[in-house]
Amino acid sequence: MRPQSPPCELLARQDADYRGWLWVAPPRDGWLESGRGAVWSADLTVCEAWRQAGRPAYATLELPAVEVPGAVLFWPKSHALGAWWLESLSAALPRGTPIQIIGENQGGIKRVPKVLASMGHGCRKLDSARRCTLFATESGGAAQDSEAAWETFSAGDLTLATHPGVFGHGKLDDGTRLLLETLQGSPLASGSRDPLQVLDIGCGDGILAAWLARQGHEVTASDVSAFAVEATRRTLAANGLEGAVMQSDVFSRIDGMFGAIVSNPPFHQERAIDYGPAERLIREAPAHLAPGGTLTLVANAFLPYPDWLQAAFGGFETLADDRRYRVFRAVKARR
Incomplete structure (x- = not known):
């Protein structure tokens, strides 16, 4: 080959x-x-x-x-x-x-x-x-301080763990900030503010997982990167919060049904654009949502997510748009 x-x-x-x-x-x-x-x-x-x-x-x-x-x-x-x-x-x-x-x-x-x-x-x-x-x-055979590259920073009232290779590394991404602001003003499930089983896909440093857990939701967080998985575990622990964290390629290792899925999905692989994970997230989300469950995600304004949301859910709404980023929400139909 x-x-x-x-x-x-x-x-x-x-x-x-x-x-x-x-x-x-x-x-x-x-x-x-x-x-x-x-x-x-x-x-x-x-x-x-x-x-x-x-x-x-x-x-x-x-x-x-x-x-x-x-x-x-x-x-x-x-x-x-x-x-x-x-x-x-x-x-x-x-x-x-x-x-x-x-x-x-x-x-x-x-x-x-x-x-x-x-x-x-x-x-x-x-x-x-x-x-x-x-x-x-x-190789030099010298010992390595395994904790040396780990850092923490604050975002609002949350302490976040970060490591080189974790999305955003040491700062709050503008898209994630817009998603958090939108979530604060809109319940995950229409007409309900009750705690839900929530899945955070592409958890990064764990800010969404930590914020959701602080709202009382039962959180499962996943990421394809081992660095992000460890960062999210550390973030939850640093804030005295609980949640299940696992390494998964989108839904590859995810079991169960959820009342809501939240994500700031990646679209880069190193320097190359890769829409694959985000498209799979959208197209496969209905199979992992309970009836009436929601998918809420943030995306750069130029990305082709609306077409995929329409195809997977039959409709969606735009909750926020600051010209750079948009927050979309789609609901799985009740049978």
Whole structure:
């Protein structure tokens, strides 16, 4: 199978024997998934694809004890997250284990030598092509402070936990702010303010889950990212609130029926636009809502959500519109 992404095209032309290597935070790419070795990723969709191909996949934030001849890190758009992956790899792998770092030039890969120098690691450039660059270093075997990258910040009267790689990282997203303002002035279920079983999909740092739990709702929160799942757990704990939190690719691991679903769904995968998760959220939501249950979500004004809402629910209403973002609500018909 041919590589499907520029970084993998660059890797495919290397002389290195990558059999048995650990692939860290890679994109979805059939060339990788059909090869050999294991993956370590916070993205459940990546890990599930590797498992379906019969490959080992680690979706946890701590790498279990593994013996590998080397590791390849795909540099993310967040430099702080890239540094976290590097530090984690260096701490988890035996000293001297080869580590390669690959990324697109527009994604900031050229800053990697400075990042490595700040960690006391050497660095050499191996190759460049397809507007990508490949660097090489090796693990240092130093211990890592697993709590160092975790931070907290305040949003209203809530304390939120955050980590590089979590949506919004350290600030309240404007779309989420509009959604919260709208929820404060509109009950989740039409004509009722009674507590509901509520599902927060794409929970991020947990602000929606925490706010909903504080209103007395029974909250289930999910996200495809292991970083977001842990952030939401920490946010709930920091505010003395309870809720179930799980890693799920939209509804892939969600059981039960809900009185309401609330979401600020993602539409980016790194720098690429990806409408897939949001479309699945809207189209599959009725199957997870009780009769009369509601889907409330916020979206950038240019996104094609109205068509999907109309097709899935037969109608919807716009609760708020500040020209940048819109808050939509659709109701599952009562039989």
